[in-house]
Amino acid sequence: MTQVHTDPALHAHGDTHGHGSRRGYLVGFALSVLLTAVPFALVMGGMPLGPWSIALAIFGLGLVQIVVHATCFLHLDSRSEGGWTLLAFLFTAVLVAITIAGSIWIMYHLDTNMMPMGPAGSMSGAM
Numbered sequence: 172m173t174q175v176h177t178d179p180a181l182h183a184h185g186d187t188h189g190h191g192s193r194r195g196y197l198v199g200f201a202l203s204v205l206l207t208a209v210p211f212a213l214v215m216g217g218m219p220l221g222p223w224s225i226a227l228a229i230f231g232l233g234l235v236q237i238v239v240h241a242t243c244f245l246h247l248d249s250r251s252e253g254g255w256t257l258l259a260f261l262f263t264a265v266l267v268a269i270t271i272a273g274s275i276w277i278m279y280h281l282d283t284n285m286m287p288m289g290p291a292g293s294m295s296g297a298m
Contacts, residue, residue, distance in 0.1 A: 191246055199243025206236040 210229040241247045
């Protein structure tokens with residue numbers, strides 16, 4: 172027979188709510204499968220949408236899937252550990268967004284300001 176550990180030292184880290192339920196994990200799994208299958212169907216199903224519409228739909232569904240994973244599997248909410256885990260996650264997300272946006276901005280400006288190359292990839296009057 173299985174014994175349940177009720178040692179208070181095991182739960183002394185200050186977290187006062189549960190770490191998830193079977194129902195929460197099943198809902199998260201179902202939403203994850205759905206949010207993966209819909210973009211796949213958009214691309215493979217020959218939908219009458221333009222490429223930009225499909226790309227925006229995939230991007231939006233990806234963001235929704237990040238939220239589903241963060242809430243259902245990582246249990247990030249304002250109640251866990253006084254909201255500090257959610258605050259740390261949001262801070263990290265802002266830093267990642269700034270890094271990605273800055274990198275794209277820099278690459279775009281490097282591409283538009285590059286010196287044009289002659290035929291065969293070399294500058295035309297170099298030697």
